Amino acid sequence: MATSHKRETARRTPRAAVLAGSLAALATTAVVTGGVLNSSAPEADLVAVDRSKAAAGSIGDTGTRLPLLSRSTDRSADAIGTELDALLADDATAQALAGATKRRWTDAVLNLWNRPDQRAKQLGEVEEGEKVLLTGRTYGDRAEIVLDGKARWVTAGHFTDEKPPTLGGACTNGTTVPGGVSASIKKVHEAVCANFPDVSVYGTLRGGGGDHPRGKAVDIMISGPEGWRIAEFVRANYSALGVAYVIYAQKIWSVERSGEGWRGMPNRGSATANHFDHVHVSVY
Structure with a gap:
């Protein structure tokens, strides 16, 4: 009987230990849970918790899926909005x-x-x-x-900080260019007209290839030494006028190769084709 009693005692001892361990675990869980709920845990931890729940597809008390929170989405947009609102405030x-x-x-x-x-x-x-x-x-x-x-x-x-170069006064000789040309061509006409009022013909829009059909070229009808003075005037003010290149008397000057100065061109067969009777200006 003593032996039987010892065997019974031996079987009951582990059950008591397991029960005690379970109760201890439950108590610990309750304490930890209560601590989390009642403590001021860092916000990053709460974000991490909500993120893990959302990733696991957790369902909240209202029956809706918990949203994924992020520090770098709505908050950054709110910060930008607040900054701009403050800037534009009356x-x-x-x-x-x-x-x-x-x-x-x-x-x-x-x-x-x-x-x-x-x-x-x-x-x-x-x-x-x-x-x-x-x-x-x-x-x-x-x-x-x-x-x-x-x-x-x-x-x-x-x-x-520097005042742009003055290119002359108003055009007073009655010449104009079509409204469909670029703003830079209008500037070229105004500047040349104000400084060289004896020029009475400007050719702009026309068919064919090149810059003329696009409204980015003008032919200033002039010849002789006056043509060179106009060509040099346009070249000297190329930046303010938006000029890309100038052609006169079978020579060309371009912004891209400005260091080479005026360069010779092949003979095209006539005075007009070789630009002896007009200064050609193309703009960007």
Whole structure:
């Protein structure tokens, strides 16, 4: 009987240990769970927890699938929105306009926008060589200027401290070029007309190949020494006029090979084909 009793005792001891261990594990789980729920755990941990639940397809108390949270999605967009809203706030804009003192010249034709982001609406243009008032504020690749007392935005990086070269006054001899030509051809005509008013014929749009049909070329009908003075005038102001190359008297000068000066051209068979009776100007 003693032996039988010992065997019974030996069987019951492990069961008690298992039960005690289970109760201890349950108690530990309750304590840990309560600690997590009642503690101020780092936000990163909570994000990680929610991410793991979403990845596992967990279902919340409302019966909907838990969303995947991320630090780099909605929050970055909210931060950008808040920054832009603060920049465009009425008080901030009014302060920027009132404090604007720096004036610079534009070195290109610039589009005007009512705001600096993708929701911007174009309101017009600022001509090249126009002196504008800058507030000093920028956003992305745009800079804020003051125009007629209002804030406007243009592409940054197109301002200069140096006044663009003066190419002459107004054209007074009544000559014009068609509206369909490029802005640079209009500039070439205005500059040449103002400085050489004796030229009365300008050839622009016509059929065939080359730059003429595209509105990017003009023939200034002149010959002799006056033609060379005009050709040199255009060459000297090529940057302000947007000139790509000039041809006169069977010679060519181009921006790409400007270091070579005027270069000779093959004989094309006639005075007109060899550009002895006109200065040809092509622009970009």
